[in-house]
Amino acid sequence: MFQRIKQFYWDITSKFKSIDREFVDRYLYDEDKVLFYQLKKAEQHHVIRVAKNAKNKINELITNVDENKFMRICLLHDVGKIGGDLTVIDRSILVLANKLTKGKIKKYTNINKIYVYYNHAHIGADLLKKKGYDEDFVKTIRYHHSEGYSRDIMLNILREVDDIS
Ligand SMILES: [Fe+2]
Numbered sequence: 001m002f003q004r005i006k007q008f009y010w011d012i013t014s015k016f017k018s019i020d021r022e023f024v025d026r027y028l029y030d031e032d033k034v035l036f037y038q039l040k041k042a043e044q045h046h047v048i049r050v051a052k053n054a055k056n057k058i059n060e061l062i063t064n065v066d067e068n069k070f071m072r073i074c075l076l077h078d079v080g081k082i083g084g085d086l087t088v089i090d091r092s093i094l095v096l097a098n099k100l101t102k103g104k105i106k107k108y109t110n111i112n113k114i115y116v117y118y119n120h121a122h123i124g125a126d127l128l129k130k131k132g133y134d135e136d137f138v139k140t141i142r143y144h145h146s147e148g149y150s151r152d153i154m155l156n157i158l159r160e161v162d163d164i165s
């Protein structure tokens with residue numbers, strides 16, 4: 001609960017805080033930045049916090065994680081939130097669900113936002129795959145909200161720090 005309040009506070013104040021461009025420039029290539037800067041400002045702040053917390057974690061744990069790569073993955077982990085283009089089938093399902101609930105879904109937010117919220121991990125993974133990013137990016141981002149144990153150290157750290165960032 002306290003985490004939620006903190007995240008809410010970060011989100012509403014993020015408009016007034018500037019992005020740590022030095023950090024972004026240190027890790028991201030130009031092609032990464034094209035994606036990164038399409039995120040909303042609050043999301044940009046969130047993924048930077050995630051990356052910084054993840055960096056502390058790998059330094060603490062003494063792992064053989066490739067820091068540069070992991071930082072890029074962290075900074076792009078919510079990149080699916082910039083997309084949100086619905087397929088025809090997705091849209092039909094949502095429209096139907098909306099009908100069945102007599103528009104109750106819509107009351108909370110618009111339908112596209114609901115879709116992106118629940119599917120941004122897969123949307124982001126598919127987007128990066130299409131752009132030629134390697135398996136580490138695609139896999140880690142695809143499963144960052146999935147349940148269940150993983151042997152993958154980057155995925156585990158990302159899941160852990162995502163919740164507190
Ligand atoms: Fe996410």
Ligand SMILES: [Fe+2]
Nearest residue numbers: 046077078162
């Ligand atoms: Fe996230």
